[in-house]
Amino acid sequence: MANGAETLVNTLVDNGVEVCFANPGTSEMHFLAALDNPRMKSVLCLYEGVCTGAADGWYRMKDVPASTLLHLGPGLANGLSNIHNAKRASSGMVNIVGEHSASHLKYDPPLTSDIEGLARPLSHWVRRAESATTIAWDTATACAKASEHPGQIATLILPGDTAWKDAGMPVVPQGLTRARSAPDQARVDEVARVLRSGEPTLLILGNKATRGRALDLAGAVAAGTGCRLGSQFFTARIERGAGRTPLERIPYAVPLGQAFLKDFKHIVTLETKEPVAFFAYPDKPSLLKAPGTVVHSLVADDEDSALGLEMLIDALGLKGAAPLVQERIEAGVPSGALNPESIAQALSAALPENAILVDESLTTGRQTMGLTMGARPHDLINNMGGSIGYGTPVATGASMACPDRRTFCMVGDGSAMYTIQSLWTQAREGLPITTIIFANNQYAILKAEYTNMGAGQQPGPQAMAMIDIDRPTIDWVAMAKSMGVPGVQVGNAEDFHKAMARSTEMDGPCLIEVKLY
């Protein structure tokens, strides 16, 4: 007879959840024992923010949820900021949170907290598994929620006694998963009318519209009508590079975003909404579009972009049209000083076909990424929630999902310090990840934002000390070594290119510190 924990693990696997990013504690010992199941891949992470970020990365590449194992309320809390990022990326995830047995809770032992209260703000679905006999039902429901489109955050709280008691015959609900629905024909016809009018129109593609068949179809619409195709500054995953339909990236800074959008009479959204400033500034607007621009939602978040674009192509009479595609831009090997152009050139030259590029490079990447449009085809992953420390965990999970591809994780030094424990899991699992640290020794983005905010021309020395992360400088090669990852520091463009190229021949992880100071 299986106990609650064993039934839980079996039900996860039966519902397609085949990996668990775990950091267990005493109350999860029966769940731990149940993880000794050949159908489930368990991955130890040394901090919960790595677990939840890795689950996000897994989903981005697989479109299937991963599970996490977190130790009571504080373990969940440690994973919340990357759950926030995953939620904003529409990544499905099943969090299993250990909890004291019901009989013990009333004594309020030290690790007690309001787990539902902590889970609810960032979960779509939260349930306490009250009994081993219903754990299969609860788990299957969690998996169904997480597997919906868009992906949902499902959090299942597992009291110790639910884990260790006999589960009996598992009973699971049927037919929970909702199919993606088609957009409304009237909306499609309205957008077709707009496109035929010839008025300047921008299609903004989000979530699953930025890859596969949907992206091809959008390219055909652009080729056939002359509309332009854009993406938000941050997108969950874009298939990009030579041979793919290119998307123009709406700039981050408010004045640049406004300038980009100002001439469009129409904005058409697919699985996203109209562009909004990331932050509020005293003298800048929240919405980036020009006054008078009309916004049309073609495909809602829970609808099917490929289907919506097929309907649009039918309405436009463009069936079989060839999509716009990006040409390969052969970038030579760069040399000399590191700057946005030479960094981009090195990336374009070194990225192998089918690489996964996780971007959390902030200041550096903002000026660089546009210049890599003609690199070999690759997948680009961005931070959707804005909470830093997403990059190295997401790269870990993406690489677990796609071990045959090399993952490049570009990350600013400030962000990398948030969840640096990821490197250890990368070494343990032998993952083919090249972590590129852009080390400028500062939260550089904040120096620009200080002025943008109207807080003054420059912070005073005591305030400036809060956004400089020199004194001491971080030795990234020593940091990587401490967790079993080989590293190298580079100070010019040719060495950067060489280090990246060499990393593509390695089996496991490595780290490149790009010294920008």
Add this chain to the structure above:
Amino acid sequence: MANGAETLVNTLVDNGVEVCFANPGTSEMHFLAALDNPRMKSVLCLYEGVCTGAADGWYRMKDVPASTLLHLGPGLANGLSNIHNAKRASSGMVNIVGEHSASHLKYDPPLTSDIEGLARPLSHWVRRAESATTIAWDTATACAKASEHPGQIATLILPGDTAWKDAGMPVVPQGLTRARSAPDQARVDEVARVLRSGEPTLLILGNKATRGRALDLAGAVAAGTGCRLGSQFFTARIERGAGRTPLERIPYAVPLGQAFLKDFKHIVTLETKEPVAFFAYPDKPSLLKAPGTVVHSLVADDEDSALGLEMLIDALGLKGAAPLVQERIEAGVPSGALNPESIAQALSAALPENAILVDESLTTGRQTMGLTMGARPHDLINNMGGSIGYGTPVATGASMACPDRRTFCMVGDGSAMYTIQSLWTQAREGLPITTIIFANNQYAILKAEYTNMGAGQQPGPQAMAMIDIDRPTIDWVAMAKSMGVPGVQVGNAEDFHKAMARSTEMDGPCLIEVKLY
């Protein structure tokens, strides 16, 4: 005219909150500018769990709250587990959480989350500062709540526009701080009757009863009545060592705790409650006392232990009695293999007078700490909430509070990885902290707990891999070096002693890796 952020900082300082452990983001740029105030000490931490743990450590040594600056909901989330630990330690703290301006929130930009929802489960007091003109009132209220006895977690949410608008003339409430009340005389008389009866009695001291005048008075009661004095396994801060009244530590493991308590007819509690098992086990009770033992609350959590013990001494006619005190045990310098005894001997020999000892050594320390009772007088700080990763941040804050004393932070390798970013702040501030990593390459505590839980004799290989943290082993000396902290690895008792003794002659931080594998 001061803006909201400037008024906030001034009001914090006016109310005794003179340090801010900060990790700012774009929405806090005006608060950052306001931190450029010579009355406020600002300390940059590279992860929010370090900020909140440091605030806890500051309070433990000062009995005065620190503030933190956290970036929106995810920044708060990253600090929550150490807020949980601080809450369980009754440490007061004022968290300032940045937030989007009200006008921007309705567009649901990426970093938006339900900050009140995230704050509430682990805060005693939560408020959104709706206007610059009332920020002084809100801030003074937060400081008063945090300064109560026992200390409270106060979380103030600061929208951008509240920070940047003119605050006008600050208005603050008066008379908010509650005085500590005296215990009820009838309870005192009842405990006096119990003590005079000669029946075996244990006084369990918690929170502020374990130091200063209250501890002396408890020592006098023990000397005069023959009762015994105990502490919970974990206590916020104990003044301990030679010359202090010694407290017997109630063991962690349920059978040992039961054995310790079985002969007491009475348990008398001061600022704590009766002993409860840390976790629930299938075949073990939650309460540790023997059936029939009577529990008497002498001093409630919000009352004054020194006052209560004075009343008790009056009732017992023991006025002026000398307290029981611990003698100095001269421990010679140990040699040979590292084991609980030799580690304890090295600690006892090396700890300088007035050291601060932050203990998160789990498996190793559990067998060791009892043997350091006769060391030179020192303060011992424990983790009250059970969420690992509290040690290095709390040591950071305790050392900021007491820069003239050396702080020793004993931490297991698994715990140290949680908030290892602390080392960087220690290096930056030049703090006299000796971090001692007990490196056994495993979550050793979980191996014992696996069997205690009845999950089986030993985990299967796939489960075992989730509680071993070898493959790769962590190189702690490289880790420390990466953040500017000198480190050394030791493999025997004499080298361990030597490294500790040498560290007491240093000005800044250092790390000792105690290799136990």
